[in-house]
Every structure is written in structure tokens, then in C-alpha cells.
Amino acid sequence: MKKFLPVISIAVVFLVVSLWFFVSAKKESLDIYPRAEFLVGKGAAQTGGIFQSCFSNCGTRLLILFNAGNGQAVVEVWDTAQQEIICHIQPGRLIEQMAFSPAAEEFILSHNLAGNRKMTVYRSKDGEKISSFPDLLTKDEYSSYAFMPDGDTVLALQSGDKISATIWSWWDARKIRLFPCDGVKLALSQDGTRMATGILNPNLKNVYNNVKIWDVEAGKPCCKIPLQNTDSIQMAFSPDNTQFVIGNWAAEVLIYDTETGRLIQSLRPFQNDRRGVTGLAYSHDGDSVAVCFSHNNQILHGDRFQLLIYDFYRIFRGKSSRSDHTAPVYLYNCQTWEPVHRFGLNQVKANAQFLPDGSRLVTVDSPFIVRVWDLPKR
Numbered sequence: 001m002k003k004f005l006p007v008i009s010i011a012v013v014f015l016v017v018s019l020w021f022f023v024s025a026k027k028e029s030l031d032i033y034p035r036a037e038f039l040v041g042k043g044a045a046q047t048g049g050i051f052q053s054c055f056s057n058c059g060t061r062l063l064i065l066f067n068a069g070n071g072q073a074v075v076e077v078w079d080t081a082q083q084e085i086i087c088h089i090q091p092g093r094l095i096e097q098m099a100f101s102p103a104a105e106e107f108i109l110s111h112n113l114a115g116n117r118k119m120t121v122y123r124s125k126d127g128e129k130i131s132s133f134p135d136l137l138t139k140d141e142y143s144s145y146a147f148m149p150d151g152d153t154v155l156a157l158q159s160g161d162k163i164s165a166t167i168w169s170w171w172d173a174r175k176i177r178l179f180p181c182d183g184v185k186l187a188l189s190q191d192g193t194r195m196a197t198g199i200l201n202p203n204l205k206n207v208y209n210n211v212k213i214w215d216v217e218a219g220k221p222c223c224k225i226p227l228q229n230t231d232s233i234q235m236a237f238s239p240d241n242t243q244f245v246i247g248n249w250a251a252e253v254l255i256y257d258t259e260t261g262r263l264i265q266s267l268r269p270f271q272n273d274r275r276g277v278t279g280l281a282y283s284h285d286g287d288s289v290a291v292c293f294s295h296n297n298q299i300l301h302g303d304r305f306q307l308l309i310y311d312f313y314r315i316f317r318g319k320s321s322r323s324d325h326t327a328p329v330y331l332y333n334c335q336t337w338e339p340v341h342r343f344g345l346n347q348v349k350a351n352a353q354f355l356p357d358g359s360r361l362v363t364v365d366s367p368f369i370v371r372v373w374d375l376p377k378r
Contacts, residue, residue, distance in 0.1 A: 035374045040076060040369070050064055052065040052095075054099060055100070057102055061124060063107055073091055074090055096111070100124070107122055108120065194216065195216050196237070223261030231276075243258060253277060288354075288358075289334055
């Protein structure tokens with residue numbers, strides 16, 4: 001019996017520590033688990049998984065881009081509320097950006113053809129092509145775009161020798177308005193009155209060092225926000241336009257006053273990680289914001305022993321181990337800027353959007369998974 005005492009002692013200590021961690025995790029953990037999940041990629045057989053994704057403003061429609069090999073692209077349109085595929089198309093090669101119209105009845109894809117970016121509008125319900133612009137003979141290059149709130153026009157950033165912002169009528173491929181504007185990446189407020197542009201450092205390739213916020217009607221900048229050099233940025237306006245959020249590749253989330261450019265809050269939940277922000281989404285009431293972080297192999301939270309116990313606890317509960325937190329999505333309260341929930345994903349380029357009633361969050365995971373999460377009532 002004595003020879004088993006060390007083993008029994010270790011087992012008792014392990015059980016006590018596990019019970020302690022179970023109680024503390026139950027009280028303090030931010031984690032919640034998905035209500036449902038469904039597989040995408042039904043129209044994209046033999047692909048390498050999700051390459052890019054885009055939600056409609058209401059979150060009920062989802063565009064997913066797959067790389068089907070040999071440079072060919074497959075795009076699927078999904079109904080996230082019903083978890084059903086609506087249609088899929090094979091638009092050709094080199095899809096660079098995607099966007100839904102405000103009502104999600106149309107979507108737009110940009111193609112890079114022989115160095116010229118062409119924008120094509122499709123109907124969401126059947127994938128039928130409606131229009132294309134600009135004419136390839138014009139040699140115009142557009143780096144980023146977004147539908148205006150009326151749904152009939154598109155605001156596009158023109159790059160190259162003609163740095164400007166152009167408002168297009170996509171129905172008849174007609175330029176309506178043009179004003180000087182620098183930047184290569186665009187974020188548009190929900191009411192279309194404010195626009196943010198990410199500006200590259202002229203001395204470093206593909207590195208952002210400034211963001212400008214513009215008054216779209218006046219065609220003039222409201223403020224300029226300097227940034228530390230970063231390879232990638234995500235930008236989003238709050239629904240009431242009072243706040244503007246920037247997420248960068250240093251795992252920083254920066255909240256600014258939209259009119260003055262004053263820094264309100266700086267968040268960095270991963271002090272020793274260099275995981276990038278891959279997506280930002282405000283809830284429709286403006287009370288919460290979801291921040292998607294990229295994959296990182298380092299330990300995320302706590303010490304190694306506590307995380308080992310946590311892995312055993314999650315496996316015992318029928319959940320996967322900590323690996324599903326390699327690309328977490330954090331939900332922040334926009335009044336306190338404290339994290340209130342955490343969702344564990346595997347996707348390197350995770351994306352998220354709220355459903356209209358605010359009761360659920362939809363996330364894109366890898367390689368072919370979309371998850372729906374119930375949000376506890378506040």
C-alpha cells in the first residue's frame with residue numbers, strides 16, 4: 001500500500017487543483033461556446049479552404065472566397081440565419097476585394113486583369129452578373145471601395161497617378177463625382193458621411209503610417225491620425241459616428257474621436273504577442289465591438305501549469321483543448337472598453353459580424369467552418 005502513496009498523493013493534488021480551476025474558470029472565464037456551426041465550400045470542391053470573407057451590414061449574408069487552384073476563384077453566398085447556401089459563382093482569377101450593398105441584394109467583386117482593377121456587380125439571390133466598371137480601356141486603378149448607403153452608388157479610391165475618390169453609379173457605370181483623396185484602403189461610415197483612408201509610408205513598401213478621416217460631402221479631411229508603421233490595418237466607424245477604431249498588426253486596438261482624431265482608448269490584450277487584428281465589427285446598437293485576432297503559437301493566458309489543467313478540464317467537458325483559442329475573437333463593452341466575452345477560432349484571418357437583433361454573433365473559421373454564437377443578455 002505504501003508504494004502507491006506517492007501516486008495517490010499526486011492524484012489527490014491534481015483533483016484539488018482541477019476542482020479549484022473548474023470553480024475559478026466558471027466564475028471568471030470569458031469563454032462561451034458556439035450555438036451552431038455549419039460547413040461551407042459546397043461549391044468549391046478541392047480548394048485550400050477559406051481565403052477571404054465578407055459580411056453584409058446586417059450579418060445575415062456572407063460572401064466567402066475560395067482559391068480553387070490554378071489562380072481560379074470560387075465565391076459562395078450564404079444565408080447565415082438559415083445556415084443555407086444561396087448560390088455560388090466562379091468569377092475567374094485574382095479576386096482582390098468583396099463587398100455587399102446595404103440591403104445585401106447585390107455584391108461587388110474586384111478583379112485585377114492585366115494590372116487593371118475592374119469592379120463587377122452581381123445579384124445575391126442567383127449570382128447573375130449585373131454590371132462592370134470602369135472600362136478597361138481607361139486604365140484606371142482602384143485600390144478599395146464600398147457601397148454608399150443609397151445602394152445605387154459606389155465610393156472607390158483611385159490609386160496610381162490619379163489619387164482621388166470617385167463616386168460611381170454602378171447601374172450605368174457612370175462617374176458622378178470625384179474629389180482629391182489620398183490612401184489605398186477605405187472604410188465608410190454607415191450613413192456615408194464619413195470616410196477613413198489608410199495611407200502608406202512612401203519610404204516603405206506596403207506599410208501604413210497614417211489614417212485620414214474625411215467629410216464625404218465636402219470632400220475634405222476632418223483629421224489625420226498618425227500611426228506607427230504597420231503592415232496591415234482594420235478600420236471601423238461606430239454606428240453613431242462618434243468613435244473610430246483601428247486595429248493593427250501589433251495586436252493593438254486604438255479608439256479615436258471621429259471629429260478630432262483624439263485617442264480615447266488603447267487596448268492590447270496580448271502584451272507579448274505579435275498577433276494582428278484581422279477584423280472589426282460594431283454591434284448595431286453601438287454598445288459592443290468584436291475584435292478578431294490572428295493565430296499565434298505562444299501561450300495566450302496564465303501560466304503553463306494552469307493552462308495544462310485548463311486543457312484537461314475542456315477535454316473532460318467534451319470541448320477541444322486550448323488550440324481553439326489560437327485565433328480568438330474578443331467582445332468589448334464600448335463604454336468601459338473591458339472584454340466581456342471571448343470566442344475561440346482556428347482561422348488565421350478570422351472575421352465576425354452581429355445579427356440584427358444583437359443576440360448572436362457569426363464568425364468565419366477555418367478551413368470550411370462558420371459558427372453562430374449566442375450572446376448572453378446584458
